[in-house]
Every structure is written in C-alpha cells, then in structure tokens.
C-alpha cells in the first residue's frame with residue numbers, strides 16, 4: 188500500500204537515511220526501531236511527505252506521491268514527537284479547532300470529537316484545560332488530533348517518550364485497539380524494543396541511517412539462531428571481570444548493565460564453567476547464569492556491538 192523505494196536523505200554533511208526500502212501493507216502495525224539519531228524521524232517524515240528525499244521514491248497505492256502528495260496526505264494521520272496543542276484551550280476545544288482545519292463542520296465535527304474523546308479515554312476531561320494535563324494525557328490528545336479526519340494510516344513518532352508507565356501502556360493498548368477494531372494501519376517508531384516487540388507485526392531496525400534488519404519478530408530473532416544469548420546476573424561487577432569477558436575470543440558481544448551482563452557466543456561453545464571460575468577469581472557473587480531467548484535488543488547488540496539505549 189505504502190512504499191519507500193531506495194530512499195536517501197542528506198542534510199549537508201549528515202547522511203540521515205541511506206538507501207532505505209520499506210513497505211507497509213494495509214492493516215499492519217509496522218515498527219521502526221533504532222537508537223537516537225538512527226534516522227527514524229527522517230524516514231517517517233519522508234513517508235508522510237513532510238520532507239523530500241534526496242534520492243528515491245515514495246509510492247502510495249503504486250503511484251509516486253513526490254509530485255502529487257494529496258492522496259497520501261488525506262490517508263495519513265501523523266502524530267509528531269513534539270506535542271502540538273493549545274494549552275490554554277480544553278481538550279474538546281483543541282479537537283474542535285483542529286477538526287475545523289480538516290474542514291469538518293457542524294454535527295459531523297461534534298460527533299467525531301465525541302468519538303475521539305472516547306477512543307483516547309478523555310471524555311471525562313473534555314472541559315479541562317490542556318495546561319492541567321499530565322504528559323501522558325497530552326500525548327493521548329495529540330494522537331486524537333491526528334485521527335480527526337479518520338485516516339487509514341496512523342504514523343507515530345516515538346509517542347511514548349517521557350511519559351509515565353501507566354500512560355505508556357494506555358497508549359500501547361489504544362494503538363492495538365485502533366488496529367484491531369478500526370483496521371487502522373500503523374507505523375510506529377520507537378527506541379524501546381519492548382514496545383515494538385509487543386505491538387508490531389513487522390519490524391525495521393535502523394542504525395546510523397542504515398537498515399540493519401527487517402522482518403517479523405520471529406524472522407529477526409532467527410538472526411541469532413546460531414548464537415547463544417547468555418545472561419549473567421550479580422549485584423556488582425569488577426572492571427577486570429568485564430575486561431576479561433570482552434577480550435574472550437569466543438565472546439562476540441558484551442553488554443553490561445547494573446545487575447546483568449549479556450553475552451553473545453557461538454551456539455556450539457559452552458562457557459558456563461569458565462564464567463563460574465572467572466566470577467570466583469574476581470570475587471563476584473553470581474545470582475544467576477543462564478541461556479535466554481534472544482530479544483530484539485540482543486539482535487541489535489549482535490549486529491552493531493552496541494545497545495539500543497545507552
């Protein structure tokens with residue numbers, strides 16, 4: 188339905204997106220995952236015809252939209268990363284205002300505003316001024332604004348950044364519901380792999396402007412089918428222990444967190460006894476040592492040698 192074909196975008200010296208190919212089919216939730224600066228916002232701004240690519244084409248229903256963007260613009264709702272609302276107006280007044288921009292009028296507009304308030308769970312807060320809203324409520328209203336003209340495709344740029352966990356799960360549930368009940372196609376960018384893992388049918392993973400993996404979750408995790416992802420847990424580490432792991436010739440990647448170290452090793456080697464002796468040598472109390480099912484985060488670590496979030 189919607190395609191990016193060999194898209195590149197340069198901003199002076201920065202190559203924000205390099206030869207990106209992407210397709211979105213009707214009814215899917217497609218995730219675009221990558222760390223800050225990976226090129227996600229640039230890719231979806233091109234997908235939404237907000238900026239033009241340096242090279243490549245964007246096609247909607249098989250027709251290029253670079254010169255004629257209006258069929259695509261009517262079909263999409265864009266939820267920007269920055270909240271764009273009038274804080275001195277109520278939730279309802281914001282929706283009425285933006286609805287008029289979409290040329291909705293009279294009872295149609297009122298009915299649509301009521302439906303949206305219901306969908307984003309703000310019916311009871313309709314008269315409250317946006318300045319009194321929490322970050323999560325503002326985000327929900329931002330999503331509501333993007334849905335006023337009943338778009339077929341909702342394009343969301345990191346809609347859960349900086350909000351509390353409760354609002355975050357409310358937004359995730361709303362996206363799932365809109366997709367199931369209204370057959371809305373969703374493009375969802377995030378640097379939280381758990382969100383993308385939970386929501387999306389297919390995923391594109393970007394890093395430094397490049398597409399580094401794409402497919403269903405299962406297909407992407409297959410990238411690690413010849414490796415083991417090992418979790419070592421303890422309350423504290425020593426620098427020497429970490430250094431020895433990093434220097435180990437059979438360890439491909441090491442990611443250190445406060446209480447967990449994740450290692451990627453070839454499937455055929457078993458380093459458990461060696462790891463146990465190393466913990467004894469460096470006086471580390473082992474809480475747990477096990478092989479875990481790989482996550483999208485582990486795939487990212489394997490492909491780039493870095494964690495998704497620093």
Ligand SMILES: Nc1ncnc2c1ncn2[C@@H]1O[C@H](COP(=O)(O)OP(=O)(O)OP(=O)(O)O)[C@@H](O)[C@H]1O
Nearest residue numbers: 198201202203221222223224225226227228229230
């Ligand atoms: N208008 C612009 N002018 C110059 N450089 C830009 C512009 N927009 C983006 N970039 C650069 O392009 C690269 C990709 O940025 P982009 O915002 O697309 O990444 P992102 O994956 O969306 O990250 P974030 O999560 O931080 O938004 C970055 O190096 C960024 O500094």
